[in-house]
Amino acid sequence: MEFHRRLPAYATTPLHSLSSLAEELGVGKVFVKDESFRLGLPAFKILGASWATYREFCERHPELVHGWLTIDELAARIYDSPVLFAATDGNHGRAVARTARLFGLRSRVFVPKGTAQARIAGIESESAAVSIVDGTYDHAVAIAAREAVACSGIHIQDNSWPGYEKTARFVVEGYSTMMWEIDQQLRERNETDPTHVLVQIGNGSFADAVIRHYRAKEHQPIIVGVEPESAACLLESVKAGKMTKAPGPHCSMMVGMNCDSPSLISFPIIRQGMNCFVSIPDEPAKEAMRMFKRCNISSGETGAAGLGALLEMLSDDSDARKRLALDADSRVLLFSTEGITDPEMYQRIIG
Numbered sequence: 103m104e105f106h107r108r109l110p111a112y113a114t115t116p117l118h119s120l121s122s123l124a125e126e127l128g129v130g131k132v133f134v135k136d137e138s139f140r141l142g143l144p145a146f147k148i149l150g151a152s153w154a155t156y157r158e159f160c161e162r163h164p165e166l167v168h169g170w171l172t173i174d175e176l177a178a179r180i181y182d183s184p185v186l187f188a189a190t191d192g193n194h195g196r197a198v199a200r201t202a203r204l205f206g207l208r209s210r211v212f213v214p215k216g217t218a219q220a221r222i223a224g225i226e227s228e229s230a231a232v233s234i235v236d237g238t239y240d241h242a243v244a245i246a247a248r249e250a251v252a253c254s255g256i257h258i259q260d261n262s263w264p265g266y267e268k269t270a271r272f273v274v275e276g277y278s279t280m281m282w283e284i285d286q287q288l289r290e291r292n293e294t295d296p297t298h299v300l301v302q303i304g305n306g307s308f309a310d311a312v313i314r315h316y317r318a319k320e321h322q323p324i325i326v327g328v329e330p331e332s333a334a335c336l337l338e339s340v341k342a343g344k345m346t347k348a349p350g351p352h353c354s355m356m357v358g359m360n361c362d363s364p365s366l367i368s369f370p371i372i373r374q375g376m377n378c379f380v381s382i383p384d385e386p387a388k389e390a391m392r393m394f395k396r397c398n399i400s401s402g403e404t405g406a407a408g409l410g411a412l413l414e415m416l417s418d419d420s421d422a423r424k425r426l427a428l429d430a431d432s433r434v435l436l437f438s439t440e441g442i443t444d445p446e447m448y449q450r451i452i453g
C-alpha cells in the first residue's frame with residue numbers, strides 16, 4: 103500500500119519457503135510471512151495502527167491528504183495535536199504509540215493486569231503513558247474508549263463494537279499491505295497462490311483482512327482460523343451463530359489472541375469466509391517456536407501459533423490431513439505475526 107511505503111523503515115518483510123519443514127510435515131510447501139521486523143517494530147500491528155491514524159486525520163482535515171511526501175511533512179501540518187488512545191495486550195498498543203511518535207503526538211495506552219513487564223516497557227519505550235487496568239483486555243478497551251472521549255483524543259482500536267466501526271475498518275484495511283506483499287513475492291518466484299492459509303485470531307481483525315484478500319481470488323485457499331483453547335471467541339461465536347464471549351481471565355501464553363469477544367465488523371466476514379477453526383493449548387505453539395528457531399526465524403508465542411495449529415492438524419490423532427486435503431500438493435501459508443516480544447519467556451521456551 104502506497105501509504106506504508108512512505109513511512110520511514112518501510113521494507114517488504116521476508117516470505118520464507120521452508121522446504122525441510124514441508125518435507126518433515128508431508129506437505130508440498132510451507133511459506134512463512136515473517137513479521138518479526140515490521141516498520142521498526144517486532145509485530146505486524148503497525149500496518150493497521152498507522153493507516154487508521156492517517157485515515158482519521160484525513161477525515162478531520164481533508165486538506166492534509168494531498169501533497170506530502172514524508173511523514174515529517176505530514177506531521178508538520180497537524181495543528182490540533184490530539185492524543186492517541188489504545189488498549190492492548192502488547193503489540194497494538196506499541197504500534198499506536200510508535201505511530202503517535204511518527205506523527206509528533208502523545209499517546210496513552212491501557213493494558214490488562216498481568217501484561218508482561220517486557221511488553222509494557224516496549225510500549226513505554228515509544229514515549230506512551232501506560233496505565234494498567236484491573237481486568238481483561240475487553241475491560242481495557244472500554245476504559246481507553248471512555249478516556250479518549252473525555253480527553254477529546256482519538257481512539258485507535260483494532261476491535262469494534264456498536265458505535266465504533268469506522269476506525270476498526272481502517273485497521274483491517276491497513277493489514278492488507280501484508281497480503282499484497284505476499285502476492286508480489288510469490289509472483290517474483292513464479293510460485294502460485296497458497297492452497298491452505300492458517301491465520302491467528304484474537305478478535306478477528308487480522309483474519310478479516312486475510313479472508314477479504316483470499317476470497318477475492320479465482321482459486322481460493324482453505325482458510326483455517328487459529329485460537330487459544332481458553333479464548334476461542336470466534337469458534338464459539340460461529341458455533342452459536344451469534345457473537346459470543348469467551349470470558350476471561352485468559353491465561354494462554356499466546357497473549358495476542360487472548361480476547362473475550364469478536365470484533366463486531368469482522369464476525370460476519372469470518373463466519374462466512376473461514377473454512378474451519380483450530381483451537382490449541384500452549385504446548386504446540388512452544389514446539390512451533392522451537393521449530394521456527396531451527397529455521398532461523400524468531401517467532402514469539404502468538405507468532406508461532408499458526409505453525410502450532412498445523413502441527414496439531416497433522417498429528418496422528420487428527421483427521422484434518424485427510425479432511426482438508428493436506429498432502430504433497432499443498433502449499434501452506436503461515437504468518438509469523440510477531441518476533442520476540444517477551445525475551446524472558448522466549449528464552450525459557452527456546453532453552
Ligand SMILES: Cc1ncc(COP(=O)(O)O)c(C=O)c1O
Pocket residue numbers: 145146147193194260302303304305306307308309358359404405439440
Ligand atoms: C502477534 C499477533 N498476532 C495475531 C494477533 C491477532 O490479531 P486480531 O486481534 O486482529 O485477531 C495479534 C493481536 O494483537 C497479535 O498481537
